[in-house]
Amino acid sequence: MLDQYLQADSPYVKVFLASMRYAAPILAAIILLRCCWPLLTFRREPEIWAMLRLPNGKRLPITHWENIIGRHRRCDVLIDLPTVAKTHAVLTRYDDGSWTITDTGTKSGLRVNGKREDICALEREDVISIGGVDLVFEPISEPHVAKLAKLRTRASSGTQSIANLLLQSLLQSLSGLAFLLGGADAMPILLGYGGIMVLEWLLLIFYQMIHRPAFEVETLAFLLCTMGMAAICAVKPGESVKQLIALVLGLLIFLAVGWSMRDLERAKKMRYVAAVAGVGLLAATLVFGREYYGAKNWLVIGPLSIQPSELAKVCYVYVGASVMDRLTNKRNLISFITYTLIICGCLALMNDFGTAMIFFVAFLMIAYMRSGSVGTIALAITALGFAGVIALKLAPHALQRFSSWRHIWDDPLGAGYQQTRALMCIASGGLFGLGIGNGWMKNLFAADSDMVFATLSEEWGMVMPLLLVLTIVALAIFTVRTAFVSRSSFYTIGSCTAAAIFLVQTMFNVLGTLDVLPLTGVTFPFVSNGGSSMMCAWGLLAFIKAADTRKSASFAVRANDRRDSDE
């Protein structure tokens, strides 16, 4: 009985498949909107950690863990007197609730309780003198911290997260069903889609257990993974399980990186581990790696083949992030530049142009976030060197793509083959697609990775991959918004760099496919088929999660009411 309704040519199936063309993008758009709304509109309520009392009795709130005191209008604590330096001192809170103040090397200096200090631990009622102004330091008591924390608006309720995930599961079930009705092999579809559903619900349940109900960022990432799975099921269904395993590993990396950043002191120590791991991964690739398509960036260990350069990105972001009191320190900057040059050298030797570009953008983002005025010139010189190496490496490897850029129709069967097929298939799909299983893109090389935008466009319609691009954009805008209420520059630099990498990879991947940019070989985060890329994407997402200071939002952020942190 049921069989007859499920025949491929039954009118029920036809109507279902036809309506999926509109249902899928509508569902995806609803999920995107519901998740983005809280991320992009949340009230940026500062967390208050201490007060500075002025001689006139006025109190200045201290809203970050790292605060610059000075005359410059962008200072966290602004004292507009000519005797105060533009950037005079840095006031820092530590995980254990202790505070220090550091002089940035000013002429007039810093006095604590009348004594000149370069760096000094602060106690309650200590008097800080800066440029002749006396400020009395009043850290907020722990009960007070807890009280303030309770008054803050919750990030989101668990019910909303569950509702979003139910919608997502609906999208996944319908997509899976559409594949099955289209006559695809059942096993890879069931495992692929089923696996993602199980994983997302497990993660949500885990979050609910630790009282961190906000799930928007993860829901968006899973949305991207779901559509990535759609491309894999269309192009290489046999690899759906492999991608699922990569997703599991990615989630573990996500949780591990997030956990390491929960404690800033731990995170600072982990930076060294990350630094060693980053270089180690690249060095190992150089020694033991295999060369595919001109770049020696694969490491094959038994049945596993990974691209260590992807994982090195996560390490690099970790190394690049830094706390504020070190930002004013030149030595720290020089060691970061040195580290960058080592990484750059490894990539040059590996001939990995695509990854080098990503690292370059990450470097620029970190450099810009970190540099005040001191290191700008040095950073610029490093950037130039980086670009030079890329330019040298570019010539043999990517020259062909450059020469056909914006001229793909001149040689549609040669240099322009990939891009012309992509454009023709995108146009064939229109805005809502030819329907699942009706695509031609699967015949094209790298249809599920480099060309994934076109593959999804053809079968699901151009609206769908455009929504995926907007998803990445939403994550990036969120990191900017949350930067203003961030506790430490470590989290801000980390999250912004991670988001910048997402943006740039998306840009290179999508615009490369569409012949707007002359690039190929870069993956679309979470979407492109590729295990290492998937793990890297989740690792980077941890940085964004760690910057989410909305109340009870993030497992990677310790609640500021420490007494009952499980509130």
Add this chain to the structure above:
Amino acid sequence: MNRIARRSAAMFLLVALLLGGISFFVADYLMHGKEWVMKPGSPHVYAGPNIGCGIVTDREGLLLLDTNNQRIYSPDASLRAATLHWVGDRYGYISAPAVATYAEEMAGYDIISGLYSYSGAGQTRLTLSAQVQKAALEAMGDKKGTVAVYNYKTGQLLCAVSTPTYDPDNPPTITEENQSEYEGVYMNRFTMSAYVPGSIFKVVTAAAALEEIPDILEQTFTCTGSRPYSPEPVTCSKAHGELDLYSALAQSCNCSFASIVDQLGPEKLQYYVEKYGVTGSVSFDGITTASGNFDLTNAGKNQIAWSGIGQHTDQVNPCAYLAFMGAIANGGTGVLPYVVEQVVCGDAVTYQASATQTQRILPEQIALELQQMMRNNVVEKYGVESFPDLTVCGKSGTAQADNRLSTGLFAGFVTDEAYPLAFIAIVEEGGSGRQVCVPILSEVLSVCKQIMDE
């Protein structure tokens, strides 16, 4: 922290770049998506090198080509050969631009749904008649050239055959021995070639004379077989004696026409040739035909005279000249020829051709006078018995070419209300236009009459 937070705004630069690039693409898609999807090789529209999204039929609905799957042609071998230059071959040597132009309509493409509603059931109906095509191919025999007939009231091309041709189901192996036999086989001579027109061009000069010289019909010309020019005279094959304009055209007297050209002068001649559009090109169904040539730059007096007789550097495209014939027959305003009648996708008619009137190129009075003069040619010279039951008007031409036999041409029209047909026949190395073309057209026009009577 404030300062660092503000620096995060650098992210907006990347966001702007990404969204800018995407917007650029979306705009590109809206403007060119249609073209992309119809580009040769487009996976959902093309099967191999040619269009593959429906069937192509003749005017009666007779199958010429099913483009789906492996391209199935008509079961009739001579029909396959006769229509090859309109439906294209399997390997992309011969393209089918008219059919490809309507691929979008045949596939049912639109910018919102893409090719979603496309079912492979598109149908393009040509204006060509399978029966006439076959008759024309048979009449051409193994000669190279082109024969075309169109309805000058509606613009429909009933027949347009280009030879040499071959059976696409049985393509020849072209070797060094037989390559002369297949010279230009991949070209549709009707649209893609330009020929020296020879004496058929005298109609153009006569039309200009009627417009420009008030007493031209009263004038008489004396032909001694040669009209002196420096360095060389214009000559006739024999001395025609006393002639008026009617008999000068009927006898195709070079000396008389040289005298007319002298009266017109080069500027006027150039002006009328351009006005009639005979040496220009014609566009229909996405095809722009080859252009002809009419160039009096640095021409001496005798060269100017020869160019008024269709020699010197004159060239005409067969289709453009056919359209000129149609305009005379139609009283001075032309209707452009076309070859695609209707395109259907599923149940919807996605394209329906209609007559495209051109601007008036001749006053009606002069068109009627030319009709009579060209009718006089047939009555006096070519013989009405060649075209039984049809009032045919025409002019032959024999164009001298360097180092090879002359090209025979014949162009004209039928003035009967029921058979509004204009025609042209060109046979390369065919010798006398009258001798080689009249029998071909006699056969082709009688089949045309037959199918119009049905």
